[in-house]
Amino acid sequence: MKKSGSLLAAALLTVLAVGHAEATAFSAWRVTGVGWGDTLNVRKYPASHSQKQTAYPNGTVLQMTGRCTGGVDLLEISGHPAWRQKQAVRYRWCEVWHDPARDGHFVTGWVYGKYIEPAD
Numbered sequence: 001m002k003k004s005g006s007l008l009a010a011a012l013l014t015v016l017a018v019g020h021a022e023a024t025a026f027s028a029w030r031v032t033g034v035g036w037g038d039t040l041n042v043r044k045y046p047a048s049h050s051q052k053q054t055a056y057p058n059g060t061v062l063q064m065t066g067r068c069t070g071g072v073d074l075l076e077i078s079g080h081p082a083w084r085q086k087q088a089v090r091y092r093w094c095e096v097w098h099d100p101a102r103d104g105h106f107v108t109g110w111v112y113g114k115y116i117e118p119a120d
Contacts, residue, residue, distance in 0.1 A: 028119040042109035046093030054100035089113030
């Protein structure tokens with residue numbers, strides 16, 4: 001019974017993940033420019049005083065929902081050169097889809113655009 005329950009849970013998570021992926025196309029961006037030994041905070045809301053959900057070091061690839069403050073859409077600017085994309089989000093907060101507790105419970109959060117760049 002334990003094995004079938006685990007399989008059912010895994011199937012349910014797959015269905016939920018696929019359902020969300022169909023609703024939102026994700027864009028991969030990498031954490032960059034964070035000071036040595038520091039990390040990029042992911043916040044619950046797009047503000048530096050908002051609750052911290054977790055933090056990621058330079059090089060971490062994040063799943064971005066495409067939504068940024070100021071009406072910037074990462075999917076719309078994805079065809080531009082990387083430097084132009086980075087410039088477009090430099091002073092914006094952008095939404096990520098992540099698993100802060102690493103327990104399979106994905107949530108949205110926000111990162112400051114100054115510290116992300118398009119992943120290749």
